[in-house]
Amino acid sequence: MNVTKWLGAVLLSVLLMSTAACANTSTQENNQSENETASKESKDKTTAVETGNKSLSNIKVLATGGTIAGSSDSDTDTTGYKSGSLGIDKVIASVPQLKDIANVTGEQVANVGSENVDDALLLKLAKRVNKLLNDDQVDGIVITHGTDTLEETAYFLHLVVKSDKPVVVVGSMRPASAISADGPLNLYHAVKIASTKEAKGKGVMVTLNDRIASARFITKTNTTTTDSFKSLEQGYIGEIAGEVVSFYNEPTRKHTSESEFDVSNIKELPQVDILYGYQNDQKYMYDAAVKAGAKGIVVAAAGNGTMSTEAIKGATDAVKKDVVLVRSSRAGNGIVTHEKMDDEHHFVSSDSLNPQKARILLMLALTKTKDPSKVQAYYEKY
Structure with missing residues (x-):
């Protein structure tokens, strides 16, 4: 091989190696730039999700x-x-x-x-x-x-x-x-x-x-x-x-x-049923609720929580079976006052709670006690 051809081959080899090195450096720089951009975008996105507008x-x-x-x-x-x-x-x-x-x-x-x-x-x-x-x-x-x-x-x-x-x-x-x-x-x-x-x-x-x-x-x-x-x-x-x-x-x-009620460790609430008061209502409704497993009964009674003779019989029997009985009213407004009959039959009066809310409070009360006097205190407090 003459000197001219040899020098040409060497120069071509050096040129190719230099080009490859430059390309590799450029690729690394581009990859680094892309990674930095992606990291910044990810960081910005995370910040936006976590903090939002800090003034709000x-x-x-x-x-x-x-x-x-x-x-x-x-x-x-x-x-x-x-x-x-x-x-x-x-x-x-x-x-x-x-x-x-x-x-x-x-x-x-x-x-x-x-x-x-x-x-x-x-x-x-x-x-x-x-x-x-x-x-x-x-x-x-x-x-x-x-x-x-x-x-x-x-x-x-x-x-x-x-x-x-x-x-x-x-x-x-x-x-x-x-x-x-x-x-x-x-x-x-x-x-x-x-x-x-x-x-x-x-x-x-x-x-x-x-x-x-x-x-x-x-x-x-x-x-x-x-x-x-x-x-x-x-x-x-x-x-x-x-x-x-x-x-x-x-x-x-x-x-x-x-509030003293804590449901953090409660897996199931006590069964509380609502029974409606009306003309000619009967004892069997109360018997059925007790048989079905009710631990409490709220009566959507007439007026100021008045109950028929048959309803009182059913309610009294329920109380004897360790069921808590709360008198509320179907009237929609007003206080159901605590009466002599409540003391006689161990009933509870619902204060101003309507039947559906009286049920909510009774469920929570029953996680604490079945004592009618203590349950009554909850209705006066809450």
Whole structure:
């Protein structure tokens, strides 16, 4: 090989090696740059999820279903819709304005009509609420719920939540698919209330139709109208006008962090049945409830808790079999006063609790005692 050809081969080899080295260096630099970018994006994304807007409250929305998550093929159908057909993500997404007032995240606990909320779901929900409220990153909780039994769930939580942080239960009377659905604004209001410092220590609250009520006193009074939820005798504790949340009253009965009821280790609630009082009612209803395993009976009695002779016979026999008997009223409002008959037959009077709420309190009372005098004290305290 002559010198010229040899030098040419050497130069070509050096050139190829140099090009390969440059390419490898460039690839390493690009890979490093891509990794740094991905790491930064991942870090930024994690930060956004964990902290959101630091100037806003962190509100958790727990969904159980109901009309607020209901839909129908017709936007004029306000009665024949399917409850609990939308997931909480869709419900939250339908109110984009929420992002302006709080860092909102949703969780689907259940998706049923509230007529199907049972004791097991009550316990599951209560335990989840208490766990979340123990988290310093959670400032308040909103619970979406069907309206038919909303007051029962709200009152149960009012008695077993162990925190002063705001808990607001909300529903709607019209499905999400309806013209002028009330759910979106009700949800907005619920988050607004839960984000308000003044809402702390008020116990569990219920909001619909611009009103704020204590779970202790609110009740559903109409089957379909949007102003169905009332706190007739005791009044509301506040209201929302525009963007302003105003509180006027404080609940005086014991609740939440002041309550002695703790369900953290309870797996099953005692069976409590409600029996309706009417003309010509009979003893066999009480016998049947006892036979079916009732540990407590609430009577939705007439007037001031009055009971027929046959009903008293059935109730007295039930008490002799270690069943606690509570007299409430079907009237809808007013106090069922403690009478001489209560002392004679070892009955309990429900104070101002309606039958469905009297049942809630009796279930919890029975986790503590079966002594009628001690149970009576709970009705006077809570």
